[in-house]
Amino acid sequence: MPHPPRIAIIGGGPAGLTAALILHRGGHRVSVYEGESSGQQRTQGGTLDLHEDSGQVALQRAGLLEAFRAVARHEGQEARVGDPWSGAITAGGFGPEGSMDKPEIDRGDLRQLLLDALPADAVQWGHCLSAMEPADAGRHSLRFANGVQAEADIVIGADGAWSKVRAALSACQPLPTGITFFEGWIAQPAADIAAMVGQGSLFCFGGEEALFVQRNSGDRFCVYAALKRPSDWLDAQITQQGMRA
Structure with a gap:
């Protein structure tokens, strides 16, 4: 395997981009392949809470912890429960004022923080993985729906429930929970x-x-x-x- 190895990350969501930034800061050659045409193609879903012993650790390694704290919403940790029959609302707490145990951030805001910290050419937009196959010298051949082909020494799957990368490791498929x-x-x-x-x-x-x-x-x-x-x-x-x- 060459040093540094060529690393491909499939999926440009928060997990894939965080992994890419940590590896980039460590001096590795990283390419992120994302099926969406740009970072603004669609909204990214609701808010995320990042805990101090997991998500915030990853952001610290990525060099973005302070930037995250500047835009995260501590007050967003408040949780309320509604009674479906009476409509009564029970208010909950969220820890001492100013604590940073698991503040909230919009998925889109988190993604933009990560994108802004990566080199402009680190993410290849419009690249939806169709298949991954073995290549020479232990490499992996990547075929994308847009006709592009690429090779990588290491492939990281961050492409969600219907991951094409998972198929290289397991025959398991997602099952409905009902x-x-x-x-x-x-x-x-x-x-x-x-x-x-x-x-x-x-x-x-x-x-x-x-x-x-x-x-x-x-x-x-x-x-x-x-x-x-x-x-x-x-x-x-x-x-x-x-x-x-």
Whole structure:
């Protein structure tokens, strides 16, 4: 294996970019391949809490801990529980004021912090991995949907539940748990909704249904509706609504 080895990271989400930045700071040659056309192609989902003994350790190694602390929301750690029948809200705490045990940050903000710290050419956008195969001298051949081919000495899979990289290590495939989440957003929440949610998250569990609401930056709310239903029922509903499965 050449020194330094050529390292390919499949997936440009928070995990893949954090790994890339840590390796880059260590002097390694790293290329990140991401299927999205740019960092602004879509919203990145709701807010993340990064704990001081895990996510913050990774950001410290990446040299971004102070930058993270400057934009993270300590108040976002507040958790409330709603009663699905009475509507009563029970407010929870979030540790001593000023503590940094697990503050929240928008996924998009975290991703941008990481992108800004990497060289401009470190991320290859529009590269969706189609297959990974063995190559000469222990290397790995990468084929992308856009027709590009590349080789790497080390491949790191950060490409999510349907990872193409995982297939090189295991025949295991994701299986439905029977619980499906639907994501929605409230760009300008009404005052009564904002008062219910508070500064962090609101959780409401009602048997086989649940609702989770997260306050994000800019006072936008990310709403997750979770349903426990058979797969065939969900497939029929999705098809009827013209949604993508």
